[in-house]
Amino acid sequence: MHEMALVHDVLDVVLDQAESCGATEVKAVYLTIGFARDVMDELMDGLFKYLARGTVAEHADLVIRRVPITARCNGCGGVWHVNFLDESTWTCPACGAVRDYRLNSGMEFYISRIEVAGAAPVRHVKERATCA
Numbered sequence: 368m369h370e371m372a373l374v375h376d377v378l379d380v381v382l383d384q385a386e387s388c389g390a391t392e393v394k395a396v397y398l399t400i401g402f403a404r405d406v407m408d409e410l411m412d413g414l415f416k417y418l419a420r421g422t423v424a425e426h427a428d429l430v431i432r433r434v435p436i437t438a439r440c441n442g443c444g445g446v447w448h449v450n451f452l453d454e455s456t457w458t459c460p461a462c463g464a465v466r467d468y469r470l471n472s473g474m475e476f477y478i479s480r481i482e483v484a485g486a487a488p489v490r491h492v493k494e495r496a497t498c499a
């Protein structure tokens with residue numbers, strides 16, 4: 368169950384951000400996760416609620432946006448939806464190259480946004496999400 372480790376990491380970042388913003392409550396956490404990531408949304412949600420108990424993120428909604436798996440052809444640059452379980456999708460529809468592609472999307476895993484309450488109005492944190 369690697370979801371536990373992932374949710375732990377997400378919560379660490381969320382609480383760190385919330386603290387640096389002076390937030391009194393985290394309202395929502397938006398995650399972007401590619402379909403190639405073998406995680407279960409319901410499990411992520413349940414674990415988040417469990418691990419966040421007693422923290423400022425206790426009542427936060429976990430909103431997960433899933434990104435489809437697409438491939439980019441090494442030959443012609445064409446992009447198409449790929450299904451690892453369906454061999455017929457391993458061929459570039461544009462030029463017919465077989466299995467000559469790299470993953471274009473589907474491996475994403477990041478926090479796209481954190482909504483908080485009680486944050487300081489303006490605070491610039493380099494290379495990090497801004498408080499709003």
Ligand SMILES: [Zn+2]
Pocket residue numbers: 440441442443444445459460461462463464
């Ligand atoms: Zn191609």
